Amino acid sequence: MSRLAVATLVALLLPAATAQGAPKPEKVYWQVNATVAPRFAQQLGFIPVAGIRPRGWFNVKVGKRTYRAQWNNTVANAPTAAVAAGTFAFDPDAGLFIDRPLTAAEQKRADVLADVARDADVLVLNRANPACGGLTYAQAKSVASGEITDWSQVGSDAGRVSLHLTGDGFPYGLFGVEKLPPGAALSSNGGLGATMQDRSSASVVPFSSVRALPAEAACIVPLDGVTPSEDTVRSLTYPGAFPVYFAMSKKRSRRALDRLMVKRYVTFLRSERARSAFAATGAVLP
Numbered sequence: 664m665s666r667l668a669v670a671t672l673v674a675l676l677l678p679a680a681t682a683q684g685a686p687k688p689e690k691v692y693w694q695v696n697a698t699v700a701p702r703f704a705q706q707l708g709f710i711p712v713a714g715i716r717p718r719g720w721f722n723v724k725v726g727k728r729t730y731r732a733q734w735n736n737t738v739a740n741a742p743t744a745a746v747a748a749g750t751f752a753f754d755p756d757a758g759l760f761i762d763r764p765l766t767a768a769e770q771k772r773a774d775v776l777a778d779v780a781r782d783a784d785v786l787v788l789n790r791a792n793p794a795c796g797g798l799t800y801a802q803a804k805s806v807a808s809g810e811i812t813d814w815s816q817v818g819s820d821a822g823r824v825s826l827h828l829t830g831d832g833f834p835y836g837l838f839g840v841e842k843l844p845p846g847a848a849l850s851s852n853g854g855l856g857a858t859m860q861d862r863s864s865a866s867v868v869p870f871s872s873v874r875a876l877p878a879e880a881a882c883i884v885p886l887d888g889v890t891p892s893e894d895t896v897r898s899l900t901y902p903g904a905f906p907v908y909f910a911m912s913k914k915r916s917r918r919a920l921d922r923l924m925v926k927r928y929v930t931f932l933r934s935e936r937a938r939s940a941f942a943a944t945g946a947v948l949p
Contacts, residue, residue: 664809664877666816668835670943671944672915673718684870684922685742687730687731688718688722688730688731689728689730689731689782690730690731690732690733690918691733691792692722696757696759696849697757697760697909698740698741698747698750698757698758698759698938699738699740699741699759699760700740700744700747700748700759700760700762700831701741701742701743701744701833701835701836702744702746702759702762702782702835702837702869702905703762703782703869703871703905703926703946704740704835705740705781705829705831705835705851705869705931708728708735708942709845710911717734717928717931718734719733719925720732720733721733721927722881722925723920723923725919725923725925725939726919730920731863732924732930735833735895737915742833742841743836743841744762745843746760747761747848748761748769749882752881754902754912755912755915756911756912756921757800757911757912758909758910758911758928759909759910759911760779760903760907760909761907761908761909762782762906762907762912763906764904764906765908765910769910770881771911772913773910773911773912773913773915774910774913775908775909775910776893776909776910776911776925776929776932777908777909777910777932777933778906778907778908778949779907779908779932779949780906780907780941780946780947780948780949781896781897781899781904781906781907781947781948781949782834782869782870782871782896782904782905782907782947783869783870783891783896783901783903783904783905784807784838784867784903784905785814785852785867785868785869785870785873785875785884785891785903786798786807786838786865786866786868786879786881786883786884787855787858787865787866787868787871787873787881787882787883787884788858788864788865788866788869788884789862789864789881789882790861790881790882791821791862791864791880792814792819792821792882793814793818793820793821794814794817794819794821794884794885795824795882795884796820796885797884797885797888798817798884798885798886799886799887800886800887800902800921801940802817802884803838803884803886803903804838804839804840804869805863805879806824806826806865807824807826807828807837807840807865807867808838808840808844809844809845809847810847811824811836812824814863817947821863822862822863823863824863824864824865825848825857825861825863825865826844826846826847826848826864826865827847827848827849827850827853827854827857827858827864827865827866827867827887828840828843828844828847828848828850828853828854828867829847829849829850829851829852829853829866829867829868829869829872830849830850830851830863831845831850831851831938832849832869833848834849835869836860837869837901838866839840839869840867848852849872849943851867851868852868852872853867854866854867855873855881858881859880859881859899866881869945870883870891870896870903870904870945870947871944871945871946871947872945874893874945875945886901886902886903887900887902889901891903891904893947896947897947897948897949899933900933906949907946909929909932911925916943
């Protein structure tokens with residue numbers, strides 16, 4: 664199976680059971696798979712678990728017919744943001760958790776159905792690195808991409824950059840980096856342990872994963888004079904902050920049952936239960 668699992672809304676209908684001739688509600692296993700832009704897939708709980716979704720059985724009534732439904736959900740991340748966004752081009756029933764506003768062209772063929780969360784790309788350094796005082800966004804991006812290889816290029820005396828990116832098999836796209844730079848290390852936590860011990864190390868991680876990082880352990884670098892915080896990430900004033908939206912094609916199924924199930928899923932994404940689940944991953948709520 665490819666890394667991009669196409670996200671579709673599919674009902675798998677089981678034959679209606681009967682008891683003494685009386686029909687029972689038809690069972691529906693509803694699959695709401697969603698493609699996820701990689702840089703927020705891990706922190707929102709989509710890797711490696713099945714995803715944040717409604718649980719248990721519930722009734723859905725369409726006209727005179729009643730369905731007994733249960734969510735059967737597998738959320739998959741795409742290897743690049745471009746592949747994730749390309750979901751709209753080939754699957755009208757695909758869901759997409761996207762990490763930016765829709766472009767003008769995308770707005771013509773897709774709808775944002777839920778404003779889910781906020782997160783941010785951050786650069787974490789050892790406390791002894793003078794670059795803790797702040798960098799520009801462009802400098803941080805150049806560190807993350809491997810373009811800056813020595814801290815002297817940003818006025819620090821910490822020596823050669825020992826770079827650690829967040830990813831699993833491929834970088835998750837923080838600061839737009841989707842290919843591992845030469846000499847960089849890749850891990851699920853961005854090498855935070857190494858950065859806490861090594862003055863030359865830099866960890867490229869999501870803000871959600873370091874919100875509880877003790878100040879004495881390492882620094883989260885301010886960019887363009889803005890310190891990443893819950894407020895600056897929520898307001899998107901921190902340069903590395905990004906929104907998380909759930910969107911679907913305008914050409915998605917108009918069948919009554921399909922429309923109801925999409926409505927149920929979107930209602931769940933806006934619910935306190937879902938918001939609490941997202942918050943528990945470290946994501947900032949909108």
